[in-house]
Each structure stands twice: as C-alpha cells, then as structure tokens.
Amino acid sequence: MAENNEQPLDLRTRAVMAGRAEGENSLAPVLYPSSVFTYDSVEEGQKLATSLAPERFYTRYGNPTINAFEEAVADLEGAEAARAFSSGMGAMSTVVLGLCSSGDHIVAQRQIYAGTQLLLQSVCPRMGIDVTFVDGTAEGAFADAVIPGKTMLVIAETPANPRLDLVDLEALGALSGPMTVVDSTFATPLGQNPLAFGVDLVLHSATKGIAGHNDATIGVVAGSQELLAWLWSFAVLHGGNASPFDALNALRGLRTLGVRLDQQAATALHLAQFLESNPGACEVRYPGLDSHPQRALAQRQMNSNGSLLTFDLVGGSAAGRKFVEATKIAWQATSLGGPETLVTHPASTTHVSLTPEELALSGIGPGTVRVSCGLEQVNDLQADFAQALAATEA
Ligand SMILES: *Cc1c(COP(=O)(O)O)cnc(C)c1O
Numbered sequence: 001m002a003e004n005n006e007q008p009l010d011l012r013t014r015a016v017m018a019g020r021a022e023g024e025n026s027l028a029p030v031l032y033p034s035s036v037f038t039y040d041s042v043e044e045g046q047k048l049a050t051s052l053a054p055e056r057f058y059t060r061y062g063n064p065t066i067n068a069f070e071e072a073v074a075d076l077e078g079a080e081a082a083r084a085f086s087s088g089m090g091a092m093s094t095v096v097l098g099l100c101s102s103g104d105h106i107v108a109q110r111q112i113y114a115g116t117q118l119l120l121q122s123v124c125p126r127m128g129i130d131v132t133f134v135d136g137t138a139e140g141a142f143a144d145a146v147i148p149g150k151t152m153l154v155i156a157e158t159p160a161n162p163r164l165d166l167v168d169l170e171a172l173g174a175l176s177g178p179m180t181v182v183d184s185t186f187a188t189p190l191g192q193n194p195l196a197f198g199v200d201l202v203l204h205s206a207t208k209g210i211a212g213h214n215d216a217t218i219g220v221v222a223g224s225q226e227l228l229a230w231l232w233s234f235a236v237l238h239g240g241n242a243s244p245f246d247a248l249n250a251l252r253g254l255r256t257l258g259v260r261l262d263q264q265a266a267t268a269l270h271l272a273q274f275l276e277s278n279p280g281a282c283e284v285r286y287p288g289l290d291s292h293p294q295r296a297l298a299q300r301q302m303n304s305n306g307s308l309l310t311f312d313l314v315g316g317s318a319a320g321r322k323f324v325e326a327t328k329i330a331w332q333a334t335s336l337g338g339p340e341t342l343v344t345h346p347a348s349t350t351h352v353s354l355t356p357e358e359l360a361l362s363g364i365g366p367g368t369v370r371v372s373c374g375l376e377q378v379n380d381l382q383a384d385f386a387q388a389l390a391a392t393e394a
Contacts, residue, residue, distance in 0.1 A: 011076055011190050011303070012258035019072025019251055021064065029068055029251045033244055035059045053083075053232050061236055065244040069251040070220065073210075076189035076254075077202050079222035083232055084247055088185060088205025089115045090240035091219030095181050095201060096120070096153065098234030102128030104152040107145040109136030109167065111160040111363060113183065113205075114350060120155070136160060136167040137294065143171070146178055157183035158192075159302075162346055162370050163310055163363035164285045166294040169301045173198025179227070185209070188337070190261050191304040201227060206250045209307065209337030212260055216249035218242045260339075260375065264307035267341075267373040267381060272309045274382050280319070280389045283312040283365070307374075308336055313367035319392035320345045320367040326391035329376055329384040336372035341381055344370045 009017070024030065037056035039045045048057040055062045066084050074082040085091040096119060100106060108120050110133040120131045134141040142154050154175060158167035169192070172180050181201040182194040188209040194202045201223040204210055211218060219242075221231060235241065242250075265288070272286035284291070287298035288305030298305060313319035323343070324332050330341040334350050344350060346364045354362065373381070 014075055015072070015190065015254050015257050018075035019068040019070075019254070021068060029065060029248050031244060031248045032063055032065045034063075052229055059244065060239060060241050063241075063244050063247070065251075066242050066247040069206075069218075069242070069247040069254070072251055072254055073189060073204070073206075073220045074222050077193055077222040078195050079202070079228075080225040081228035082220055082222035083228055083235060084206070084242035084250070085219040085221070085235065086240045086242055087217050088113075088183075088203070088207055088219035089119070090242075091203050091205070091221045092116050092183070093119055093123075094231055094235050094238055094240055095203060095221060096124065096129075096155075097127070098231050098238070099179060100124075100127075100129050100152045103150075105130045105132070105147050105150040106153045106155060107132050107134060107142055107151055107178070108155040109134060109142075109157055109160065110361065111136055111163065111165045112155070112157045113161045113185075116155070116157070116183065137165045139168070139171070142167075143175055146175065148177055151178040154178045154180045155183070156180070157185075158194075159186040159287060159306060159308070161186075162351075162368070164287055164292070164306075164308060165363070166287065166297050166301075168297060169194050169197035169199060181221075186306050186308055186336070187302060187304070188257060188261055188306075190257055191306055192302045195223065197301065200224070206253075208335060209261060209264075210254055210257060211246070211250040212253035212257060212337055212339070213249065214335060214338040214340070216246040216253070218246040218250050220250075261304050261307065263375055264337075264373045265304045267376075267378045268307055268309050268371075269305065270378050271371065271373065271381060271385060272311075274385065275309075275311050278386075278389055280314055280393055281311045282314055283310075285310045308370065308372055310368060310370045312365045313369065313389075313392055315367060315392050317347060317366035320369055321348055322392045323369055323388045326388035327384050328387070329380055330371070330374075330388075338372070339375045341374035341376055342372040346370060 070082040156167040185205040275281040286309040
C-alpha cells in the first residue's frame with residue numbers, strides 16, 4: 001500500500017485501501033475457501049504448526065481471505081493486530097473466556113447486547129468468574145466497581161443497546177489494572193476508535209454495519225499484538241474462527257462503509273428530528289440530537305452519530321406493536337447496519353423474556369421502538385413513519 005507522508009489518510013480512504021496483500025493484483029478480495037494448505041517439507045510443516053497465526057496452514061489457524069479482513073480492521077482501528085471470529089458473540093466469548101479464569105472478576109455495563117449479558121450472567125458464574133454490572137453512563141461507575149488484583153476485564157458497549165447510551169472512552173481508557181474492551185458495533189470503525197482513547201481491545205459484530213448487507217455472520221477484535229496473540233492461542237482451540245466466505249463479504253462491505261454510514265447517519269438524524277416534532281412519539285434518542293443527554297460526549301469521541309435511533313410511542317405497548325407492523329418500507333427484523341431500514345419492538349420480541357423491572361433497568365419501555373436506518377430515500381422513510389404513526393393513533 002502506498003504511504004502518503006504528507007498527511008494521514010482519512011479513514012474513508014483507508015477503508016478502500018486497507019487489507020490488500022503484497023503482490024495481489026486482484027482488485028476485489030480473493031476468496032480462499034480451502035480449509036487446508038500444503039507444505040513441501042517436514043521442516044516447513046513443523047514451522048507452520050508451531051508459529052503464531054500462520055496464514056497458509058489450516059484455516060482454523062489462519063487463512064488469506066480472513067487475514068485480509070483482519071488487517072483492514074486493524075488498520076482502521078489503529079491496532080497492531082486483529083482476529084476475526086464466527087460471529088460477534090464468537091468474538092465476545094473468546095475475549096471473556098480467553099482472558100478470564102476461575103476466581104477472576106469482570107465489571108460490565110448494564111446497558112449491553114442481550115447475548116453478552118446472558119454470557120456474563122449464565123456462563124461466567126458456571127466458570128467461577130464473578131461479574132458486577134454497572135451503569136455505564138454514570139461517572140466513575142467502572143472505576144468504583146474494579147477490585148484491585150481481582151478484576152481482570154472491564155466490558156463496555158458504546159453506543160449501547162438499546163437506548164444509545166454512551167460510555168466515556170477517555171475515562172475507560174484511563175482505568176489502570178484490568179484490561180478494557182469496548183463493543184463498538186453500533187459505531188463501526190469509521191464512527192469511533194476506542195483504542196485511541198487508551199482502551200485495550202475493540203470488538204465488532206461485523207455482521208452489522210461492517211459487512212453491511214445482511215449476508216455475513218462474523219465478529220472481529222482488534223488490539224495489541226501481545227493481547228491478540230493470547231486471544232489467538234485460545235481461539236485456535238475454541239474453534240470460533242470466521243468463515244472465509246463471510247470474511248470476503250465483510251471486507252467487500254468495508255470498502256463502502258463510508259458512504260453507507262454517512263447516508264444512514266444523515267437519515268437517522270432527519271428521522272429523529274421528525275419524530276421529536278411528532279406528538280405521538282416521545283423520548284427520541286439519537287447521539288446527534290441536541291436533546292441526547294450525552295450530546296457533548298458524542299461530539300468528543302464519535303466521528304459519526306451512527307445509523308440507529310430509538311423512540312417511545314406515547315400509546316405504549318399497543319402503539320409500539322402497531323407501529324412496527326404498520327411500516328411498509330421498514331421491515332421487522334432485529335439486526336442493524338444493512339441497506340434495509342429495520343424496526344423492532346424490543347418489549348415484545350428481543351427482550352420479551354425480561355420482567356417489567358428488568359425492562360425498565362435496560363431502558364426499554366412498553367412503547368419503545370428501535371430503528372436501524374437503511375439506504376432508502378429519506379423522504380420515503382419519513383412518509384412511511386408518518387403513516388405508521390397515524391396508524392397507532394387510529
Ligand atoms: C449483534 C451484536 C452482537 C452479536 O453479534 P453476532 O454477530 O450476532 O454474534 C454483539 N454486540 C452488539 C452491539 C450487537 O449488535
């Protein structure tokens with residue numbers, strides 16, 4: 001890759017340039033579906049079997065297509081190294097189980113992806129790992145919960161499921177003692193770079209905005225060479241490596257993330273403002289709105305306010321259910337970051353198993369709707385939301 005010594009390249013430029021192997025003249029990423037690679041001598045085989053993350057040995061250890069995607073993410077996150085996994089949860093479970101042992105303690109944010117919460121709540125205790133949940137938006141909450149000598153890992157997610165709460169990355173990066181990991185899925189590598197704030201590891205469900213087309217299930221973690229070597233050693237036994245085909249789609253998606261994210265963020269701001277002015281909706285949450293309680297923090301640490309917004313319908317549960325069924329352009333589905341606008345009613349779908357108290361703690365009201373803005377024309381989406389709002393009042 002050509003270096004530009006005059007000025008650092010913009011992340012959007014790097015997203016197009018990164019993850020290209022020396023001497024590879026295929027402009028598009030190359031798919032290596034092979035699970036295995038040959039070697040010519042016993043000596044070479046021995047070298048591959050005992051080296052760290054060999055690229056051409058056995059795909060669970062490494063693979064040129066997967067490596068290209070990993071290198072691209074490492075470049076965008078300003079990391080020494082990255083490792084891709086079979087999903088975002090594959091990445092998170094590897095970080096948790098690869099770094100923590102029986103007797104260790106984890107501090108995690110309460111506002112977090114439901115899969116991560118279940119992993120911490122149900123699997124960790126079984127492994128003898130204690131977890132303390134804190135309010136990630138409260139100043140000093142992570143630091144206060146750290147037990148010196150015992151807390152191995154601090155887990156944050158920002159912007160967080162489902163209400164787009166933010167965690168102060170600078171404060172998180174300043175924690176001394178435990179390792180810190182940020183689930184940055186909602187932001188994407190173009191929306192914020194937690195490592196620049198001193199955080200140790202950044203994690204993405206690349207299933208979402210990075211791959212960006214709902215055609216790959218893949219996760220990725222980036223950080224120092226040393227931490228990634230440790231994670232690799234566990235991951236090769238854990239077996240949660242990414243599929244080369246998903247890595248291909250994720251790298252292809254990364255090339256266009258800049259334009260997609262920019263349009264989705266512009267659409268999200270427009271729809272958020274439209275909803276704020278509508279009497280049927282309240283509590284509109286979007287990091288780009290002046291009314292967001294952490295607007296100043298968003299401006300300090302985010303380069304894009306992202307593609308997601310949430311709001312509450314004043315009509316409560318009945319209105320929430322009606323709204324998501326009434327949209328004609330937006331689809332009902334739980335993912336995010338793709339071309340199609342998606343709407344969910346968490347209280348009756350993704351979070352249906354929670355008690356009313358747990359729902360309230362998670363910031364989910366009976367009429368809460370989450371929106372992942374896609375790439376449809378914004379006026380069409382506004383009209384769709386307007387008619388769906390009218391349907392909730394009918
Ligand atoms: C989807 C998601 C995950 C899990 O990713 P999968 O690829 O579905 O395993 C983790 N964190 C966040 C914030 C997510 O949105």
